[in-house]
Amino acid sequence: DAASAVEFYGVITSVTVTGGARVGLSGGALYDGTLTLDAGQALHVDSSGSLSNVVLNGDLVLRAYDGVGVYVSNGLTLNGIARVGRTDGSQWGGMYFYGTQTIDGTGSIVFGSHWANILLIETAATAATLGPNVTVQGARGSLTTQYSDSSFVNQGTIAADAGGRIDIGSRENGQYGNAGRLVNEGTLSASNNGFLYVHTDTWSSTGPITSMSGGNVTLIQSGSNSGPITANGGAVYLDGSWTSSGAITASG
Numbered sequence: 001d002a003a004s005a006v007e008f009y010g011v012i013t014s015v016t017v018t019g020g021a022r023v024g025l026s027g028g029a030l031y032d033g034t035l036t037l038d039a040g041q042a043l044h045v046d047s048s049g050s051l052s053n054v055v056l057n058g059d060l061v062l063r064a065y066d067g068v069g070v071y072v073s074n075g076l077t078l079n080g081i082a083r084v085g086r087t088d089g090s091q092w093g094g095m096y097f098y099g100t101q102t103i104d105g106t107g108s109i110v111f112g113s114h115w116a117n118i119l120l121i122e123t124a125a126t127a128a129t130l131g132p133n134v135t136v137q138g139a140r141g142s143l144t145t146q147y148s149d150s151s152f153v154n155q156g157t158i159a160a161d162a163g164g165r166i167d168i169g170s171r172e173n174g175q176y177g178n179a180g181r182l183v184n185e186g187t188l189s190a191s192n193n194g195f196l197y198v199h200t201d202t203w204s205s206t207g208p209i210t211s212m213s214g215g216n217v218t219l220i221q222s223g224s225n226s227g228p229i230t231a232n233g234g235a236v237y238l239d240g241s242w243t244s245s246g247a248i249t250a251s252g
Contacts, residue, residue: 004019004020004021004022005021005022005023005024006021006022006023006024007023007024007025007026007046008023008024008025008026008028008030008049009026009027009028010028010029011028011029011031012028012029012030012031012033013030013031013032013033014033014034014035015033015034015035015036016034016035016036017035017036017037017038017041018038019038020038020041022044023035023037023041023042023043023044023058024043024044024045024046025043025044025045025046025047025049025070026046026047026049027047027048027049028049028050029049029050029051029052030049030050030051030052030054031050031051031052031053031054031074032052032053032054033053033054033055034054034055034056034057035054035055035056035057035058036057036058037057037058037059037080038058040059041058041059042058042059042060042061042080042083043056043058043059043060043061044061044064045060045061045062045064045068045069045070045093046064046068047064047068048067048068048069048070048071049070049071050070050071050072050073051070051071051072051073051076052072052073052074053073053074053075053076054075054076054077055077055079055105056076056077056078056079056080056105056107057079057080058079058080059080059081059082059083060078060080060081060082060083061083062082062083062084062085062093062094062095063083063084063085063086063091063092063093063112064091065091066091066092066116067092067093067094067116068091068093068094069093069094069095069096070094070095070096071096071098071122072095072096072097072098072101072103073097073098073099073101074099074101075101075102075103075104076101076103076104076105077104077105078103078104078105078106078107078108078109078134079105079106079107080107081107081108081109081110082095082107082108082109082110083110083112084109084110084111084112084117084118084119084138084141085111085112085113085114085116085117085140085141086112086113086114087112087113087139088112088113089112089113089114089139089140090114091112091114092112092114092115092116092117092118092141093112093117094117094118094119094120095109095118095119095120096120096122097119097120097121097122097123097126097128098122098123098126099123099126100125100126100127100128101128101129102128102129102130102131103128103129103130103131103134104131104133104134105131105133105134106133106134107134107135108134108135108136108137109134109135109136109137109138110137110138111136111137111138111139111140111141111162111164111166112138112139112140112141113139113140113162113164114140114141115140115141115165115171115172115173116141116171116172116173117138117140117141117142118141118142118143118144118171119136119141119142119143119144119152120144120145120146120176121144121145121146121147121150121151121152121180122146123146123147123150124146124147124149124150125147125149125150126145126147126150126151127150127151127152127153128150128151128152128153129152129153129154129155130152130153130154130155130156130158130186131155131156132155132156132186133156134155134156134157135156135157135158135159136154136156136157136158136159136166137157137158137159137160137161137162138160138161138162138164138166139162139163139164139194140164140165140166140172141166141167142166142167142168142169142170142171142172143158143166143167143168143169143182144167144168144169144170144171144175144176144180145176145179145180145181145200146176146179146180147179147180148179148180148201149180150179150180150181151180151181151182151183151200152168152180152181152182152183153183153185154182154183154184154185154186154187154188154207155185155186156186156187157186157187157188157189158184158186158187158188158189158196159187159188159189159190159191159194159196160189160190160191160194160195160196160215160217161189161190161191161192161194161215162192162194163192163193163194164194164195165194165195165196165197166194166195166196166197167197167199168182168196168197168198168199168200168203169182169197169198169199169200169221170199178199178200178201178221179200179201180200180201181200181201181202181203181204182198182200182202182203182204182205183203183204184203184204184205184206184207184209184227185206185207186207187207187208187209187210188205188207188208188209188210188217189208189209189210189211189212189215189217190210190211190212190215190216190217190234191211191212191213191214191215191234192213192214192215193213193214193215194215194216195215195216195218196215196216196217196218197218198217198218198219198220198221198223199219199220199221200221201221201222202221202222202223203219203221203222203223203224204223204224204225205219205223205224205225205226205227205246206225206226206227207227208227208228208229208230209225209227209228209229209230209236210229210230210231210232210234210236211230211231211232211233211234211235211236212231212232212233212234212252213233213234214233214234215234215235216234216235216236216237217234217235217236217237218236218237218238218239219236219237219238219239219240219242220238220239220240221240221241222240222241222242223238223240223241223242223243224242224243224244225238225242225243225244225245225246226244226245226246227246228246228247228248228249229244229246229247229248229249230248230249230250231249231250231251231252232249232250232251232252233251233252234252
């Protein structure tokens with residue numbers, strides 16, 4: 001029941017938790033398996049731990065303290081909401097990627113309101129792919145790489161939709177620099193006065209880039225675009241060395 005708790009400290013594979021108990025991860029590792037929780041239940045990361053080749057049927061909460069995180073390797077299938085940092089901005093969290101892999105499933109990664117929230121590729125020559133049904137959204141945070149030969153590949157949606165700023169490139173304070181590349185095969189968008197700022201060393205986009213309801217999508221550095229660009233009550237800015245063969249529509 002809601003007064004009960006299950007805490008993972010060691011190394012665990014597949015497990016199903018029912019009955020509404022609070023489920024926590026304290027420095028442990030889930031690997032090569034599936035964690036299934038009751039609807040609306042979450043895995044609370046109480047002390048940074050690892051997920052390796054895991055299917056998570058449930059939510060993930062990263063806001064126990066500043067910098068709490070999960071170290072992700074060999075892929076993650078997320079069928080729930082990963083909450084990175086607190087909505088009120090009082091604490092930040094992170095997801096740290098090791099090795100080329102795909103973040104798949106039907107879930108979403110939602111940034112809270114602290115600027116330091118981060119999705120960080122920690123290894124060189126690494127591609128972290130966001131699957132076609134995955135959404136990264138929310139208020140403030142960054143998708144950042146440590147190495148120039150690493151990249152985020154977006155097949156889903158990256159959306160600044162909560163009135164804050166999401167960076168693809170360095171953190172908002174410039175930490176880690178603009179190393180790496182963004183390959184957008186999905187959707188980049190900003191709405192509700194959100195600001196999506198793409199400033200990796202290089203970028204390419206074949207999918208839609210959209211802004212609406214006061215949103216701002218800005219892409220700088222060196223890039224190429226062949227997908228549609230649409231500004232409907234919002235703004236799209238491109239600066240630096242870039243080419244575009246996609247249709248551009250502005251209205252509203």
